[in-house]
Amino acid sequence: MIHNVLFDLDGTLTDPKEGITRCIQFSLTRLGRKAPAADALLWCIGPPLRNSFARLLESDDAELLDLALNHYRERYTEIGIYENHVYPGIVPALRKIRESGRRLLLATSKPTIFATRVLDHFDLTQFFDGIHGSEIDGRLCEKTDLVAHIIRTWNLAPSLTLIVGDRVHDVIGGKSNGIMTALVTYGYGTRREIEAANSDYIFESPSELVFIRKRPFSAMAASIRRLACAAYRCTPPRSPLISLPQRKIARFPYENHDVSIRRFRMDKS
DSSP: OOOEEEEOOBTTTEEOHHHHHHHHHHHHHHTTOOOOOGGGGGGGSSSOHHHHHHHHHTOOOHHHHHHHHHHHHHHHTTTGGGSOEEOTTHHHHHHHHHHTTOEEEEEEEEEHHHHHHHHHHTTOGGGOSEEEEEOTTSTTOSHHHHHHHHHHHHTOOGGGEEEEESSHHHHHHHHHTTOEEEEESSSSOOHHHHHHHTOSEEESSGGGGGGGGTOOOHHHHHHHHHHHHHHTTEEOOSSSOOOGGGBOOEEEEETTEEEEEOSOEEOOO
16 A cells, blocks of 8 residues: 655656756856757756756866856746646646545655745645755755655655656665655656666556556555466566557456556467
C-alpha cells in the first residue's frame, strides 16, 4: 500500500518547455554564446539547472555558472515562470489521489520559492501537504539529497513511499533512498532513458496516475504479474519498457478493481 506520493514538477505535473528553453536561450545570449534551438534544449528540463549550464558552457567554473543562473532567473522570475501549463488530466488525478487519503508532497529540483509560485499560479497547492525543492544556493538540487531530506522531515516509511517523475534523476533519487519509483512517459525523458532507468512502475498518461490510489504495489504486484504471464503465455522482458507496438495490457479483477499488468512481452506464438 502506498501512503506517501512524491511528485516531480517539471515534465510530470506541468509542461514548462517554453519558459525553461527561452530562459536558457536568454542566459546564453547574455553571455555572448550561441543559443541552441528550443527542441535542442529539452534535455535540460528536469535535471539541476546548474548541471545543464555546465554542459552547455562546457565549463565547471563556479563564477561563470553563477552568472548563467543569474541571467536565467532574471527572465524566469517575471516571465518564464508563467510560460508553462498543467498537463491535461493532472488536476482530476491529484484530486482522486488526495481523496484516497494519500499524503502528497512535491519533490522538485526547482528552487522552492519558484515551485511554490508555480503551484499557487495553477491552483495546485491545495493538493499538497508539503512543497520541497532546492535552495537558491544550490543545496538539495540533487534528487537523492532532496528525497532524503523529505523522508527525514516527514518521518516517512520508505516501504510506503513512491516518487513519480519523468527523468532518470527521479528514479536515482528514489532508489537511493529505498522508496518505490515510477516514471511518466508524457514528460521529457526519452524512451531510451525510461527503459534504462528501470523504474518500478510506468504511467503513460496523467489519467493513469489515479491507479496510485488502488493499484497493488510491492511484492503482491510482482506475484500478480507472474500469474498474468503464466495465464497469458507471456515472457517478462529484460528491459522495463517495451515499444508500444509490442506492448499489450492484461486486465483481470483483483480486490474488485481492474489492475493493469504492464511491462511484459506477449508470446507471439
